[in-house]
Structure formats: structure tokens, C-alpha cells
Amino acid sequence: MTIDWQLLWDMNGHGPYVWASYGMALALLGAEALSLWHRHRQHRRRHSEAQHGGTAR
Amino acid sequence: MTRIWRYASPSMFHRLAGRLWAPFALSAAVFALAGLGIAFFAAPTDAQQGEVYRIMFLHVPAAWMSMLIYFVMAAYAGLGFIFRTRLSHLMARALAPTGLLYGVIALISGSVWGKPTWGTWWVWDARLTSQVVLLCLYLGFMALHNAFEERERAERTSALFAIVGLVNLPVIYFSVVWWNTLHQGASLSASGVRMAPIMLAGLVTMTLACWCHAIAVSLVRARTLIVEMEADRSWLHRQGARYIAKPVLRSVGHNGTWDTNAQQRDGSS
Numbered sequence: 001m002t003i004d005w006q007l008l009w010d011m012n013g014h015g016p017y018v019w020a021s022y023g024m025a026l027a028l029l030g031a032e033a034l035s036l037w038h039r040h041r042q043h044r045r046r047h048s049e050a051q052h053g054g055t056a057r
Numbered sequence: 058m059t060r061i062w063r064y065a066s067p068s069m070f071h072r073l074a075g076r077l078w079a080p081f082a083l084s085a086a087v088f089a090l091a092g093l094g095i096a097f098f099a100a101p102t103d104a105q106q107g108e109v110y111r112i113m114f115l116h117v118p119a120a121w122m123s124m125l126i127y128f129v130m131a132a133y134a135g136l137g138f139i140f141r142t143r144l145s146h147l148m149a150r151a152l153a154p155t156g157l158l159y160g161v162i163a164l165i166s167g168s169v170w171g172k173p174t175w176g177t178w179w180v181w182d183a184r185l186t187s188q189v190v191l192l193c194l195y196l197g198f199m200a201l202h203n204a205f206e207e208r209e210r211a212e213r214t215s216a217l218f219a220i221v222g223l224v225n226l227p228v229i230y231f232s233v234v235w236w237n238t239l240h241q242g243a244s245l246s247a248s249g250v251r252m253a254p255i256m257l258a259g260l261v262t263m264t265l266a267c268w269c270h271a272i273a274v275s276l277v278r279a280r281t282l283i284v285e286m287e288a289d290r291s292w293l294h295r296q297g298a299r300y301i302a303k304p305v306l307r308s309v310g311h312n313g314t315w316d317t318n319a320q321q322r323d324g325s326s
Contacts, residue, residue: 008097014109017173021112021166025119029270032158036277 067144071283074276081273088266095259112170113256117244118264120163122271123191124226126156130198131223134216146212147286149219150202151279155271157195164188175239183232184240187225194222208286 011018096114103110130152137145167185168178179185198215205211233242244251245260252260 003098011108011111012102014107014173017109017169018111021115021169024165024169025115025162028158028162032154032274036274036281039281040277 065142065144067147067283067287070144071280071287074280074283078273078276078280081269081276085266085269085273088262088269092259092263092266095255095262100256100259101253106174109170109173112166114259114263116163116166116170117260118267119159119166120188121264122267123156123160123163123188124229126152126159126271127191127194127219128223128226130156131219134198134212134219138213138216138220143286146216147282148275148279149198149216151275151282152271153195153199153202154278155274157192157199159267159271160188160192160195164192171239180239182238182240183236184229184238187229187232190225191222191229194219194225198222 009015009019092114096111100111100114102108130149133145133149133152136142137149164185167188171180172178198219201215201218202211205214230243232238233240245257250257
């Protein structure tokens with residue numbers, strides 16, 4: 001089975017609607033994951049600073 | 058049965074969520090890949106709408122999730138309101154942003170789907186309007202949580218708000234039956250399925266991906282909220298010492314000293 005990538009991208013003229021929808025969803029879900037990861041990293045960085053800065057007991 | 062109730066404790070749930078979120082995230086990725094494979098390579102072109110119907114594999118699961126998450130969120134809020142359980146309120150808070158996100162995805166993808174099929178980006182019909190009301194309910198719930206200084210008051214007020222907002226769910230679901238709307242009727246209902254089996258398979262697989270994603274993200278957010286809310290608890294210092302620094306605990310209100318007596322009382326090693 002071969003895939004016609006041009007046909008898949010074009011979607012008979014509906015490509016912009018379909019890919020814009022999926023792209024928007026991916027961007028929003030990615031932003032949510034990034035924000036959670038950033039929060040987790042902040043906790044880790046503060047922990048690391050506390051250890052190296054000698055503030056942790 | 059009593060083993061399950063152990064996880065109503067924030068300390069136990071924090072540990073459990075830490076173990077569970079990664080398998081759920083992995084499952085979400087696997088289901089999403091399979092679902093997208095079916096959606097774009099296996100499912101045939103729709104006879105009426107052509108290729109643009111493939112937005113359905115994103116739009117419908119997102120819309121379902123926005124309603125399901127609201128129901129679960131309100132159920133948690135209700136449990137917290139009745140039994141005054143901290144974890145229930147916390148789970149409701151953890152679910153709200155993800156439910157809002159799915160609601161936004163459903164609305165935007167629906168709008169983009171509407172342009173080539175209805176000829177317009179937006180109409181104020183019953184289904185779309187009730188979905189906008191759902192987004193407002195999510196925003197209201199989140200805003201109420203941050204509107205009060207006193208935590209318990211914020212939790213109880215937002216819980217009440219979430220419970221009252223449940224009224225909107227049947228309105229969204231039955232809007233296409235009760236009113237004459239531009240939005241199409243349900244493709245899946247008690248009367249049967251009005252789509253090809255391969256399309257249904259893609260829809261179900263994408264829905265499973267969304268479920269797993271929502272669970273994984275909510276568990277991670279719940280862990281973060283537990284760290285912020287349980288800052289003065291001794292279990293957090295024992296369990297969280299691996300990655301939660303004392304400055305973090307101080308920043309959320311803890312004085313930074315270790316309560317060794319409490320550790321012994323709690324039976325820690």
C-alpha cells in the first residue's frame with residue numbers, strides 16, 4: 001500500500017480546515033503539557049538550588 | 058474495599074498518582090497514534106461531506122470529554138461538599154483546566170468544520186450556545202476557587218456552583234432534539250449507530266486516547282496541587298524530600314522545620 005502524501009495534505013481542497021483543526025488541538029494540548037512540565041521543573045530547580053546552596057538540612 | 062479508601066488520603070494519592078500518570082500518558086499516545094491512523098488512512102471518504110468529515114475524529118471526542126470531565130468534576134466537588142474531603146475538592150480543581158481545554162478544542166474544531174459544511178464559522182444555535190455556557194461554567198468554577206482568601210469557603214462555593222452547572226449537561230446533549238438546530242443529530246444513540254464500523258472504531262480509539270490523556274494530565278496536576286495545599290504536613294516532607302525543596306514548602310506557607318515527632322506518629326521509617 002502506498003500513500004499519496006499530496007492527496008493526504010490537500011484533502012480534496014479541505015486540507016486547511018482539517019489540518020488547522022488538528023494543529024490547533026496539538027498546540028493547545030502541547031501548551032498544557034509544557035505548562036505542567038514547567039511547574040514540575042520549577043520545583044526540581046528550587047530543590048537543586050536548596051541542596052547546592054546549603055539551605056537544605 | 059478498605060484498600061481503596063486508603064487512597065482518599067492526599068499522601069497515599071500523591072504516591073499513587075506518581076505511579077499511574079506515566080502509564081496513562083503512554084496509553085494516550087498509543088491510542089492517539091492508532092486513532093489517527095484509522096482516521097486518516099483506514100476510514101473512507103464520507104459520501105456527503107467528503108474529506109472534511111475527518112475533523113469528526115477530533116471534534117466529537119473533545120466534545121464528549123468536555124461534558125464527561127464536567128460531570129466527574131461536579132461529582133468530586135459534590136463529594137467534597139458533602140463529606141468535606143480535601144482530596145475530592147483537589148481532584149475537581151485538577152480536572153477543570155483539562156475540561157476547559159477539551160471544550161475549547163471542541164468549539165474551535167466545530168467552528169472550522171462548520172465553515173465548509175454550513176457555510177459559516179458560527180451560529181448561535183442551541184448546541185453551540187450551550188457548549189459556550191459549559192466553558193463559562195468551567196471558567197466560573199476556576200475563578201471562584203481563586204476568589205476567596207479562605208480555602209474552605211472557596212471550595213464549598215465553587216462546589217455548589219459546579220453542582221448547579223450540571224443542569225447544562227442534558228441541555229447540551231438533548232439540544233439537537235429539543236430545538237431545531239443547524240448542528241447535526243447524534244451519530245451514536247440508544248437507537249443505534251449511524252456510521253461505518255471503521256469510522257466508529259476510529260472514534261472510539263480517539264476517545265480512549267482522550268480519556269487516558271485527561272487522566273494522566275489530571276493526576277500530574279493533582280500532585281502539584283497536593284504539594285501546594287499540604288505544605289505543612291509531615292508526610293509531604295518525607296515523601297516529597299526527593300524533589301520538593303524546603304524553599305518551595307516555605308513559599309506555600311511552611312516554616313521549614315521537620316516535625317520528627319509527627320513522622321513517628323505517622324509510622325514512618
